[in-house]
Amino acid sequence: MPSFILKEDLSFQPPEVIQARQEELLNQQIRYCREKSPFYKKQLASFPDKHYTLEDLKDFPLTSKHDLHLHNDDFIAASQRDIADIVFTSGTTGKPCRIAYTLSDLQRLAYSDATGFRATGMTPDDIALITCTLDRCFIAGLAYSMGTVKLGGAIIRNGLNTLESHADIIQNNPVTAIVGVPSFVAKLGQYLADNGVDYSKIRHILCIGEPLYNRDMSRTPLAMKLEGFWPGCVYSTYASSEMVTSFTECSTRKGGHPAADLCIVEIVDEDGNPLPPGETGEVVVTPLQVEGMPLIRFRTGDLSFLIPEPCPCGRHNMRLGPIFARKAQMLKIKGTTLYPANFFDVLDQIEGVDNYYMEVSGTGLSDEVDLYVSFREGDMESNHVKEKLLARTRVGVRLHTVAADAAHKKVFGSTRKPLRFFDLR
Numbered sequence: 001m002p003s004f005i006l007k008e009d010l011s012f013q014p015p016e017v018i019q020a021r022q023e024e025l026l027n028q029q030i031r032y033c034r035e036k037s038p039f040y041k042k043q044l045a046s047f048p049d050k051h052y053t054l055e056d057l058k059d060f061p062l063t064s065k066h067d068l069h070l071h072n073d074d075f076i077a078a079s080q081r082d083i084a085d086i087v088f089t090s091g092t093t094g095k096p097c098r099i100a101y102t103l104s105d106l107q108r109l110a111y112s113d114a115t116g117f118r119a120t121g122m123t124p125d126d127i128a129l130i131t132c133t134l135d136r137c138f139i140a141g142l143a144y145s146m147g148t149v150k151l152g153g154a155i156i157r158n159g160l161n162t163l164e165s166h167a168d169i170i171q172n173n174p175v176t177a178i179v180g181v182p183s184f185v186a187k188l189g190q191y192l193a194d195n196g197v198d199y200s201k202i203r204h205i206l207c208i209g210e211p212l213y214n215r216d217m218s219r220t221p222l223a224m225k226l227e228g229f230w231p232g233c234v235y236s237t238y239a240s241s242e243m244v245t246s247f248t249e250c251s252t253r254k255g256g257h258p259a260a261d262l263c264i265v266e267i268v269d270e271d272g273n274p275l276p277p278g279e280t281g282e283v284v285v286t287p288l289q290v291e292g293m294p295l296i297r298f299r300t301g302d303l304s305f306l307i308p309e310p311c312p313c314g315r316h317n318m319r320l321g322p323i324f325a326r327k328a329q330m331l332k333i334k335g336t337t338l339y340p341a342n343f344f345d346v347l348d349q350i351e352g353v354d355n356y357y358m359e360v361s362g363t364g365l366s367d368e369v370d371l372y373v374s375f376r377e378g379d380m381e382s383n384h385v386k387e388k389l390l391a392r393t394r395v396g397v398r399l400h401t402v403a404a405d406a407a408h409k410k411v412f413g414s415t416r417k418p419l420r421f422f423d424l425r
């Protein structure tokens with residue numbers, strides 16, 4: 001079992017040292033998959049037993065979420081006795097997909113997030129308030145908590161609790177970091193400001209699940225809102241249950257670094273061919289040192305690009321740009337390609353808007369978009385919602401006003417993350 005000791009960050013080593021280590025771990029992972037994973041045993045049967053280079057990785061088949069769903073049991077490579085934690089992700093056909101972790105995988109997750117948090121500048125002196133869920137068959141909250149502890153810091157696991165309870169903890173404890181979903185943390189910032197709670201000691205806002213950057217690395221309105229409360233302290237992390245690895249921004253905030261010994265990341269085009277750094281495509285991840293459910297060339301469905309320039313922080317491993325869209329959420333409206341974020345960014349900038357969600361329907365050439373908006377002040381007309389959306393997106397969508405509690409229930413009701421995009425296509 002690997003030990004995942006938090007020592008010197010491999011990313012600071014010269015590129016050839018990182019590459020050699022990644023290659024060694026890749027070969028270990030391929031051998032393990034062929035031996036223990038029923039899915040890969042079959043799929044890779046015709047691959048010769050030899051040493052593979054990082055360059056050879058492109059010849060391996062991609063694994064999609066649909067594969068995971070269709071052959072879920074066949075992906076589990078560890079015996080039932082060795083499985084320690086089971087979570088579920090939303091499957092491609094609506095049925096939840098099972099992901100299983102061994103004890104070593106949980107230790108690996110802690111190492112992954114400890115490495116990422118350390119890169120943001122967090123130290124063993126930090127106390128992190130965890131505002132995301134640790135239960136509901138979810139891994140992220142647990143991973144971030146374990147990562148903070150592995151780094152030597154302390155956690156306060158208040159989870160999905162009320163703004164009042166978080167404010168009370170911040171008022172009475174020397175909290176220095178907040179881990180959570182950015183739209184929620186922005187609401188918390190506003191609440192702290194409105195109620196005169198001192199939040200100046202909080203130096204790390206670690207954001208999960210919602211984009212903080214656009215394709216051009218400019219900040220989204222939501223990120224700007226957070227920066228208003230905590231200037232220079234807002235960090236993005238990207239992770240998923242399947243890839244068991246997180247990409248966290250370092251203190252220079254110029255793209256996400258994964259721990260160099262935990263994954264190999266590629267960007268591929270529509271046909272699955274690797275794209276050079278800087279070009280936009282689908283993020284494909286090969287996690288290393290995984291036991292429970294190892295994956296080779298996993299298609300995440302998320303769109304981003306690799307950043308070729310060396311990072312000013314001195315780490316040499318490949319950085320990932322912001323996840324600015326999900327491939328499945330692409331909208332085709334009257335010949336124009338748009339993403340939900342194009343609409344959400346506009347709504348985030350309108351002061352009077354309290355909450356919103358989008359429903360997409362249509363089976364023909366053009367998608368039908370319905371936007372549901374609730375207001376804290378004024379209405380659709382006085383906030384010029386229609387004009388502002390048109391100015392940005394150039395396409396008209398159907399707008400509906402909804403009550404604040406109904407919108408809240410729809411967005412936060414049934415899931416662990418805020419859900420603003422409902423695909424009825």
Ligand SMILES: [Zn+2]
Pocket residue numbers: 250251252257311312313314315
């Ligand atoms: Zn860096």
